[in-house]
Each structure stands twice: as structure tokens, then as C-alpha cells.
Amino acid sequence: MTQLETISVKHLSKQFKNQTALRDISFSIKSGEIFGFLGPSGAGKTTTIKILTGQMHPSDGFASVLGVPTEKINEHIYEQIGIVTHNSGIYDKLSVYKNLEIFTKLLNVKKSKIDEILKQVGLFKDRKKIAGKLSQGMRQRLVLARAVLHNPKVLFLDEPTSGLDPSTQIEIHRLIKSLRDNGTAIFLTTHNMEEADKLCDRLALLNDGKIVETGTPREIRLNHNKKKRYKILLKDDSEFTLSQSEETTQKINWWMTNNELVTIHSCEPTLETVFLEVTGRELI
Amino acid sequence: MNLSIRKISAILQLKLQSIITNVSIMVAPLLAIGFVLIMKISMPKAVMTGAFLLSFGVLFNSIMGGIMMGSYPLAEEKEKNTLRVLMTSSVNGAEFIIGSIIPSILMIILVNIILVPIAGVAMSKINWPIYLIYTTLSGFISIMIGYIVGIYSKNQMQAGNISMPILLIFTMTPMFQMINKTIANIASFAYSGTIINFINNMLTKSYSANFKDIAVLTIWTVLSILIFIYAYTKHGLDSE
Numbered sequence: 001m002t003q004l005e006t007i008s009v010k011h012l013s014k015q016f017k018n019q020t021a022l023r024d025i026s027f028s029i030k031s032g033e034i035f036g037f038l039g040p041s042g043a044g045k046t047t048t049i050k051i052l053t054g055q056m057h058p059s060d061g062f063a064s065v066l067g068v069p070t071e072k073i074n075e076h077i078y079e080q081i082g083i084v085t086h087n088s089g090i091y092d093k094l095s096v097y098k099n100l101e102i103f104t105k106l107l108n109v110k111k112s113k114i115d116e117i118l119k120q121v122g123l124f125k126d127r128k129k130i131a132g133k134l135s136q137g138m139r140q141r142l143v144l145a146r147a148v149l150h151n152p153k154v155l156f157l158d159e160p161t162s163g164l165d166p167s168t169q170i171e172i173h174r175l176i177k178s179l180r181d182n183g184t185a186i187f188l189t190t191h192n193m194e195e196a197d198k199l200c201d202r203l204a205l206l207n208d209g210k211i212v213e214t215g216t217p218r219e220i221r222l223n224h225n226k227k228k229r230y231k232i233l234l235k236d237d238s239e240f241t242l243s244q245s246e247e248t249t250q251k252i253n254w255w256m257t258n259n260e261l262v263t264i265h266s267c268e269p270t271l272e273t274v275f276l277e278v279t280g281r282e283l284i
Numbered sequence: 285m286n287l288s289i290r291k292i293s294a295i296l297q298l299k300l301q302s303i304i305t306n307v308s309i310m311v312a313p314l315l316a317i318g319f320v321l322i323m324k325i326s327m328p329k330a331v332m333t334g335a336f337l338l339s340f341g342v343l344f345n346s347i348m349g350g351i352m353m354g355s356y357p358l359a360e361e362k363e364k365n366t367l368r369v370l371m372t373s374s375v376n377g378a379e380f381i382i383g384s385i386i387p388s389i390l391m392i393i394l395v396n397i398i399l400v401p402i403a404g405v406a407m408s409k410i411n412w413p414i415y416l417i418y419t420t421l422s423g424f425i426s427i428m429i430g431y432i433v434g435i436y437s438k439n440q441m442q443a444g445n446i447s448m449p450i451l452l453i454f455t456m457t458p459m460f461q462m463i464n465k466t467i468a469n470i471a472s473f474a475y476s477g478t479i480i481n482f483i484n485n486m487l488t489k490s491y492s493a494n495f496k497d498i499a500v501l502t503i504w505t506v507l508s509i510l511i512f513i514y515a516y517t518k519h520g521l522d523s524e
Contacts, residue, residue: 055368075374075375078372078374088368088369089365089368089369092364093306102294102298106294106374
């Protein structure tokens with residue numbers, strides 16, 4: 001599949017009265033790609049989503065979605081994008097099914113799609129439940145179901161699994177990956193490094209409104225793997241970590257030749273360690 | 285701005301459901317019917333004339349109900365973050381307003397018709413074309429005022445706080461016009477006052493549409509639309 005650029009951000013800045021939320025950020029996202037925007041609370045992730053979805057105007061720079069400048073996003077573009085934010089509302093007094101039915105009408109989607117998507121997010125059995133009585137995890141799944149009902153070309157996910165239990169997280173990750181595989185460009189913000197590592201094709205680390213590192217999760221981890229250490233487990237149950245050197249290479253060779261080696265792992269840093277190293281602060 | 289019938293109809297269905305299930309919105313039309321019934325049953329007939337009961341009911345329904353039907357649902361949508369979801373799901377402001385206003389207007393018309401027999405007024409005594417046009421217009425003006433309140437409110441509580449003095453002014457002024465000539469003069473220029481005078485004259489004397497009443501209702505209609513457009517252009521329905 002040819003990958004088309006669906007989101008383009010150039011030198012984007014956002015200044016509030018007393019605070020700079022975004023400082024000269026640039027990136028682009030192609031179709032069929034999950035782009036992770038990582039940073040602690042207050043780093044500017046939600047502001048970026050609001051600008052990209054036309055809910056807020058930038059102070060400086062340029063951003064476009066599906067070729068349209070974000071300041072000119074109209075109904076036609078909204079029909080092709082899906083948005084999930086941590087405070088996306090649902091109609092509490094309506095059933096799960098009715099909540100989606102409204103949007104099938106608004107987005108001109110066949111009603112048969114409702115059951116299909118409810119099965120995908122694991123809410124099919126609860127389709128008659130009143131939305132106000134759903135648990136936090138179920139609400140989040142309903143919001144996600146609504147956002148992907150029309151097979152959007154671009155999907156914005158603002159902390160989609162925040163506060164969810166691990167099994168729900170896995171279900172949501174599976175759905176996100178299947179959307180990516182079908183060509184949807186996904187812009188995902190999170191402060192969960194493990195989630196970013198598992199899901200994202202490319203990442204940008206954001207700190208104080210500035211992109212401090214960008215690349216694939218692997219590239220980022222390897223770029224910061226300066227110590228190049230290996231964790232080794234031998235048959236006699238001894239476990240230790242060795243730094244890369246001529247001597248280490250010889251030792252590993254010897255253990256392998258003598259069938260002493262049980263496991264060997266490279267100790268590249270986690271994304272969390274990289275973030276700490278780059279910004280001097282932890283992800284909270 | 286494009287208008288899609290499909291989207292307006294979806295919003296209309298959604299709003300109809302939310303009006304029916306929202307007690308705080310339904311309270312005004314239900315109270316209008318309830319109060320008229322209670323007053324008719326419990327008070328002496330000499331005091332509770334059909335004209336008084338119908339005026340009271342229409343005032344409650346069209347003025348109070350209209351303002352509440354405009355302000356509360358809009359504030360509720362903002363409070364629960366559903367308005368933003370609609371706006372970022374390809375619905376534009378005009379489609380939202382048109383889809384929202386139709387069920388509210390229909391509800392007001394329906395209750396204003398029901399109020400006639402409940403107030404003990406013979407159907408034949410009503411000048412139906414003028415009654416329906418005047419009461420529907422007053423309901424429309426109230427809904428517009430409600431939307432303006434809704435635009436400036438972040439939640440339902442705030443909508444209630446802002447709309448309460450407005451409600452009191454428009455419902456109380458015509459009621460107090462009997463005791464004071466100045467109030468009566470002021471009330472005759474308020475759209476709520478025009479409605480009361482029309483109902484009283486229609487049921488006690490005779491009424492024919494006159495320039496002043498038409499002018500007052502037209503000016504209020506235009507004014508409410510203009511203020512709404514100003515508020516909408518300046519703040520949007522759910523501005524950041």
C-alpha cells in the first residue's frame with residue numbers, strides 16, 4: 001500500500017496568556033502508521049490534538065489534516081476523522097446501541113456496522129445497557145467504537161487506555177493495530193511508554209511543548225544505548241550484566257562453545273529511561 | 285454553510301429523546317398543565333377565569349418552558365462534552381440549532397393546545413390561527429433567549445442561575461400589570477405581555493391582530509435572532 005501523508009505539522013507553536021504550550025514542533029504522519037506523541041502531563045499533547053482537529057488555532061506555524069489546513073477543517077474533513085479524548089462525552093441516558101445509532105445517521109454509515117464494531121470492542125453483549133451505567137473501561141470502549149464507526153482515514157487518540165484494566169488495554173491495542181493495518185493514520189498521545197513501545201511505528205518525545213527526540217521506538221532505544229550492556233544467565237544459575245568489550249566477546253564465545261549459556265539479552269534502555277535521560281524528568 | 289437534512293433529522297431525534305428524558309426541561313410544560321389543573325379544581329371559578337388560567341399556562345409553557353428548553357440542553361451538552369463530539373463529527377452549528385429547535389417548538393405548540401381544554405376554555409372561543417402564531421412565536425423567542433443563555437453557560441447549574449432572573453422578568457411583569465399602570469405599560473412592550481393581553485382580550489372582549497402586537501412580537505423575534513447570531517459568532521456554541 002502506498003503511504004500518503006495525512007497529517008503535516010510545520011513549526012507549530014501555541015502560546016497561551018502566561019504559558020507556551022507548544023514550541024516550534026514539526027512532524028508528519030502517513031496513512032497506515034501509528035505515530036506516538038509521548039510526554040508527561042502538561043507537555044502539550046492535548047493542545048496538539050486540539051489544534052490538529054480544528055478545535056483550537058495555533059499561534060504560529062502550520063498544520064494540515066488530509067491536505068486541509070487545520071484552521072479550515074470543515075464537516076467534510078470531520079466525516080473522515082475520528083477523535084477519542086479522555087473526556088469525550090457519551091449520551092448517558094441512551095443505550096450503548098442508540099449512542100452509536102445516532103452517529104451512523106450523522107456519518108452516513110450502515111446500521112449493520114454497529115454490531116460489527118460492538119463485537120470488536122467487546123460491548124456486543126452490553127448493547128442494550130444504558131450508557132450511564134457503564135464502567136469507565138466500557139465507556140472508553142464505547143467512545144472508541146463511535147470514533148471508528150465510519151472507518152476514518154485519520155484517528156486521534158488522546159490517552160485512549162488511561163485508567164483501563166490490562167485486558168481492556170489489550171483489546172483496544174488489537175483494534176488500533178487492525179485499523180492501522182487497514183490504512184488509518186493514527187495519532188496517539190500517551191504517557192505510557194510501554195504502550196508506545198508496543199503500538200507505535202514512530203514516536204516523538206515531547207517535553208515542555210518541544211519535541212526532544214523522534215524516530216521508531218527501536219531507533220530511539222538504540223540511539224541511547226551508549227553503555228551497550230548484556231544480561232547473561234548461565235547453566236549454574238549465575239546471572240550478571242557485562243559491558244561490551246573484547247573480553248566480554250571472548251567470554252560469551254567460551255560459554256556458547258561449552259554450552260554454558262542459557263540466555264543473553266541486550267540491555268538497551270527503555271523509552272522511559274531515554275525520556276529521563278533526554279529531559280531530566282520522569283513521565284508522570 | 286451547508287445544511288444536511290440527514291444530520292438535522294438525526295439531531296432532531298436525539299433532542300426529542302433528551303427533552304423527554306430530562307426532568308429539568310420537562311418541568312415547565314408539566315408544571316404549566318399541572319398548575320392550571322390544580323388552580324381550576326381548587327380555586328373559586330369567579331377568580332380562576334378561563335382567560336386567567338390559559339394566560340398563566342401559556343406563560344409558564346411558552347416563556348419558562350421555552351427558555352429552559354433552549355438553555356438547559358445546550359448547557360448539558362457542554363457539561364457532558366457531547367456537543368464537542370457532535371461538532372467534530374461533521375455536524376455544523378446551524379444543523380445543531382435547527383435539529384434542536386424543532387422538537388422544542390413542537391412540544392410548546394402541543395402543550396399550548398392541550399392547555400385550552402384544561403383551562404376550561406371552549407375550543408370555539410379560540411382564534412386558532414392567531415393563538416398558534418403568537419404563542420409559537422413567543423416560544424421561539426424564549427428558545428432563542430435560552431440558546432443565548434446556553435452559549436454563555438458552562439453547565440446546567442450556571443444556565444439555571446443565568447436564566448432565573450430572565451424568567452422572572454418575563455413571567456412576572458405581565459402578571460403584575462394589573463396592580464400598576466407603569467408595569468402594565470412596560471409589559472405591553474414585552475413579548476410575554478403581548479401574549480397575555482392577546483389571550484385576555486380574545487376571551488373577554490374580542491381580538492383582532494393590531495400593529496402594536498405584531499410589531500412587538502416581530503421586534504422581539506428579530507432582536508433575539510440577532511443577539512443569538514452575535515453570541516454564536518463571537519463565542520461559538522462550545523468555544524475553547
